[in-house]
Amino acid sequence: MSGSVSELAEVAAALRRLARAPGEVVIPCAASFDPRPYSGILPRFRLQKKEGKDRIAVVDGALVLSGSADGLDRLASFFDMPADVEPGFHVHHEAAYAPQFIAPDSLSLVIAVEGPNQPPQPMPQKRYG
Numbered sequence: 486m487s488g489s490v491s492e493l494a495e496v497a498a499a500l501r502r503l504a505r506a507p508g509e510v511v512i513p514c515a516a517s518f519d520p521r522p523y524s525g526i527l528p529r530f531r532l533q534k535k536e537g538k539d540r541i542a543v544v545d546g547a548l549v550l551s552g553s554a555d556g557l558d559r560l561a562s563f564f565d566m567p568a569d570v571e572p573g574f575h576v577h578h579e580a581a582y583a584p585q586f587i588a589p590d591s592l593s594l595v596i597a598v599e600g601p602n603q604p605p606q607p608m609p610q611k612r613y614g
Contacts, residue, residue, distance in 0.1 A: 486530075486548070487575075487597040490566045497564035500532055500550070504557035509533045511547070532557070538588040541578065550594075559586060563596050572600030 488496070499510050510532040530548035539552040539560055550560055563578050575597035580587040 486594060487599050489599055490568055490570060493564040493566055493596065493598065497561040500557045500561035500564070503532050503534050504554040504561070507534060514548075539578075539586055539591065540588040541592040541594045542590075543592065548594075556586065563594075566598050570598050572598055574598045 496512065499512065503510055511529055512532070513529050514527060527543065527546060527548045529546075530550065531544075533549060533551040534554065534557060535551045536553055537556075539556040540549075542549045542551075550557075552560055560578070563576050566574065575595050578587070578594040578596065580589055580591050580593075
């Protein structure tokens with residue numbers, strides 16, 4: 486997932502709001518770029534408040550980020566980028582880093598900062614073994 490610092494901050498804010506209220510948030514995504522080397526683009530993502538560990542999944546063509554109130558606050562922190570960060574800066578949300586908080590079946594997620602007027606760029610995922 487990628488976006489400008491301000492777009493990623495909006496996702497963080499949505500996660501924090503959801504942590505304090507019931508429900509789900511659906512956010513449309515830019516889907517008008519060439520996804521190569523990947524096979525496709527997910528046109529939206531959903532934020533869900535649920536009990537249990539943080540989980541990233543693809544369900545019905547959407548990227549789904551879910552977790553408890555504490556988990557959504559944790560997920561939000563991954564979208565908080567310094568204002569002066571360079572394009573291409575990225576963070577990893579992976580079960581290998583925090584198995585006490587992240588469900589073992591959670592997908593890995595790379596959150597990257599785009600530059601101004603730079604189209605989203607797919608980020609290769611690092612695999613841990």
